[in-house]
Amino acid sequence: MTTDTSKGRAPSIRDVARLAGVSHQTVSRVLNDHPSIRDSTKARVQQVMDELQYRPNRAARALVKGRSRTIGVISASSTQYGPASSIAAIQDASRAAGYYVNTANLTSVDPASIEAAVEHLLDQAVEGMVVMAPQSRVFDTLAEMSLDIPLVTLQSTGVHRERALSVDQIAGARLATRHLIELGHRDIYHLAGPQDWIEAEARMRGFLEEMGAQDVPTTAPILGDWTANFGYHAGRELLRVRDFTAIFSSNDQMALGLVHAITESGLRVPQDVSVIGFDDVPEAAHFWPPLTTVRQDFPELGRRCIALLLAEINGEPSSGYSRSLQPELVVRASTAPPFRP
Amino acid sequence: MTTDTSKGRAPSIRDVARLAGVSHQTVSRVLNDHPSIRDSTKARVQQVMDELQYRPNRAARALVKGRSRTIGVISASSTQYGPASSIAAIQDASRAAGYYVNTANLTSVDPASIEAAVEHLLDQAVEGMVVMAPQSRVFDTLAEMSLDIPLVTLQSTGVHRERALSVDQIAGARLATRHLIELGHRDIYHLAGPQDWIEAEARMRGFLEEMGAQDVPTTAPILGDWTANFGYHAGRELLRVRDFTAIFSSNDQMALGLVHAITESGLRVPQDVSVIGFDDVPEAAHFWPPLTTVRQDFPELGRRCIALLLAEINGEPSSGYSRSLQPELVVRASTAPPFRP
DNA sequence: CTCGACAATGTGACCGTGCACATTCCGAGT
DNA sequence: ACTCGGAATGTGCACGGTCACATTGTCGAG
Incomplete structure (x- = not known):
């Protein structure tokens, strides 16, 4: 009989269930914090999970729930300071919310390249998309593709149906x-x-x-x-x-x-x-x-962007965030009154 | 009877199969370019796929194959020019190879933060990881975690078991x-x-x-x-x-x-x-x-990094790339012979 | 005319998890 | 004692692909 998890495959909830002497469903309930699980049972299951170094299979979960917990970011010029800062903030905020981020870079702004990037993300079954490509043509192309997932854009006019978020x-x-x-x-x-x-x-x-x-x-x-x-x-x-x-x-x-x-x-x-x-x-x-x-404030922009997107994905009422951030004048030494001879 | 795909769920290979008058397995074969499929059959199936806007479900495929086609990137200071350039190149190269990229930022270099980032990526079942965090402590922590997936690092000494790639x-x-x-x-x-x-x-x-x-x-x-x-x-x-x-x-x-x-x-x-x-x-x-x-040359670094990682993931013989890139002196106007009174 | 080989396709099980729907357990109310 | 109800747990199937193994069709050799 198979005593161990030495089948090459990673342990599944059934492996855990067998060793803990419960059904796989009970293990599933422990994973999802179901209210009616006896504390002793929960502890036992959790102990077995630790022993086995059990890790839930995201693919299986995504399959049955029909949700990927992934959001996509389309970005041009991600090597520049501004976009890079926003992307970093987006990743942090998403991770904190339990979402995964997948980024696609735009090397050029022709429709084919844009479509390729979008397809790449859609293949991943992303639940929402952030678009950080500030050329207007990108949005025209996007509008034609008629996506049926939430879309938040940074640096756009928001003339299309998507949500726009930007510094004023x-x-x-x-x-x-x-x-x-x-x-x-x-x-x-x-x-x-x-x-x-x-x-x-x-x-x-x-x-x-x-x-x-x-x-x-x-x-x-x-x-x-x-x-x-x-x-x-x-x-x-x-x-x-x-x-x-x-x-x-x-x-x-x-x-x-x-x-x-x-x-x-x-x-x-x-x-x-x-x-x-x-x-x-x-x-x-x-x-x-x-x-x-x-x-x-690029990082703040990224954070609000994710707040807005996740709210839309989960059908929550749009948060109270204002859609527009105010920029700030920083006076240093490169400006002075004009010299008048 | 269900005439349409109006079930809310996206169409599956069985939907395609039904409309094309073949078995689901034949559809799967078309998807995977199986050699013995009659051209006429293939065309018919493909036409139905277009009509339905069919898109293969990555989660299902990942589940059965046990492979996620995703690689993880751990990066500190991703807002800086160098790392950002390499990351962009990594994403492009991965996408070209049909892989997805998931990035986790390191906000600090304490072990807990590093472990959290690694766990996040592991939850995604990444097949390999790129680490772009140049602090030596990161690698010590990583070494202790004993991951069993290929690991390529940029900007490291490569004293641990991972592959290192860097500009000299x-x-x-x-x-x-x-x-x-x-x-x-x-x-x-x-x-x-x-x-x-x-x-x-x-x-x-x-x-x-x-x-x-x-x-x-x-x-x-x-x-x-x-x-x-x-x-x-x-x-x-x-x-x-x-x-x-x-x-x-x-x-x-x-x-x-x-x-x-x-x-x-x-x-x-x-x-x-x-x-x-x-x-x-x-x-x-x-x-x-x-x-x-x-x-x-940061972009080149990113490209080679992915070449190396994918080779390792697929068990190919390590490519002929040299592990070390040569930097180049760029002389401009901020250096001159010293002034001698 | 029969048989075999191979091309073309079909059938059913399985991957790991969650859901809907049992089923069992146990204590309170009558 | 008997029913009732909710807590705690179990059973079987579904999700959308792929795999191993049939099954059928076609054609040439003997």
Whole structure:
């Protein structure tokens, strides 16, 4: 007779049941904290489970319950500070809630690539999805696929049926712009992000709104690609004209490139040109000069995102969280009143 | 009679079988590309699958096969550029190979937290694990847990039984140190990472080795915490003595902080002090001055890691990959010959 | 014409867990 | 003593695939 669990397979509830002298169902009840189990029975079963190093089989449970306890994350640019912070928070929050997280990276934003990522997650039978791909095209593609699981998006406009959660980019951009105007600047450029990024568009809108509200004439924003490299080259280009005293960059990396170009040309930040960024990456405080910027709380975003998603998955009333987080102006040394000869 | 798939549950192979007029086993064979299936049959089945939007149930398959097709990643500091890049590459490579990835973050390095992360992944029945937590304590804890699944580690010494894969940190550190010595520096400080990080220790070793090999006397390295903030404060401290002409920082962030402190004190990089970093984060080229550093190919590391892990999972002969990647010196403007009065 | 080999397909059991529905046990109420 | 009811536990099946083992069909060799 088979005395041991030496069958190669991991022990199952029936193995536990046999050794504990109960039925497999009783073991199942112990696992699920059923109320009417005698304490002595429960203890005995649990002891056998420890001895056998029993571990419930998730696949079997998922099969019978029809639920995978897994959520999917679709993310572009997950190597960047902001998204990476949010993802880390999402993973922590999910794990705390007993959910597993499966991430699919988007290498490009063409529909085929997006569909592949979604299919990958659906194969996993994810119960919900978080989308952290800020290009508007992604959402168009997603909308066409008509998924029937809850969907929460970060960094989106939320024009489709999905729940959107984000830091208020427009408010942040207005904060940055107002700061420059209040310092006395009138000739302000905006170095924006890529046109099809929702966040880039929102920040640009905030910039234009605030400039309009304060009656400051504006020039057309420059469209960048988020990289320090682009900021550097845009800066060199801009310096050939030099009809400005301040630049609002749509993220910190491009601001870094701008400062690089400005410093290299012999001008000084902030005496000759003020530069303000967006995001407040951890290094921004140590750029030279330390960068004035707008801080976003990425981890909090990730946590709220999971709270919202899990609530929707479990059909709970939507939690009292506000859908929009407020960004915060961080004034450092890269902005100052304009020099007036 | 149940005409449709309107049972609420997703369609199963039996639903497909019924509509296609075959047995469920034939459907299973179509799914698994069994050779002896008539083309006409295969086409018919596939058509029904499309109509029903049939999607194989991973849980059921995992249950019967006893394999989850999932690998786990344990990672500390996943918000940093290096680890984040490797993780992204790991996810891409795994997806390409038909595997799913589950990530667990380490918020702290105490044994309880590590065990919790491992348990979380084990609950998922992962077939292999990647560990990207560079503190040596993590590996000690892991070794005690005696897992019986393949384990590949990045950034480790590989003294335990697991496979280790990493960029050759010692060689990189020697590269950086030699660069400074060749420029003519003799009074060189090393700002190291935290003592219990394997990489920090390796870089420190490389530094000391090269200094020794070139017969340059050394001072004791300073132990930092990787942050720009620490670099800044260490720099301020160091400047009170000023008995050096160059500093080799164990990563780019701390180098940034160093440069901040040096510049702030009125000295210039590289004329008065040369600074060299490690990692080559994308922004390093636009620090002021652009940072000389040592580049590591993080994505390649992730890819090789998965190649190695999957080979081990599938019992294949270990691939021809070398276990160690060579880093590369990137000379920019933050290093120069020392000023001699 | 028969037989065998192989291609094409079908049948039933099984993986580990949870659910619906028994069944047994035991004490309280009448 | 007898019924009743709820607590404690057991029985068998279902979930959606795959596997081992039939079963049938087809065709060429002897």
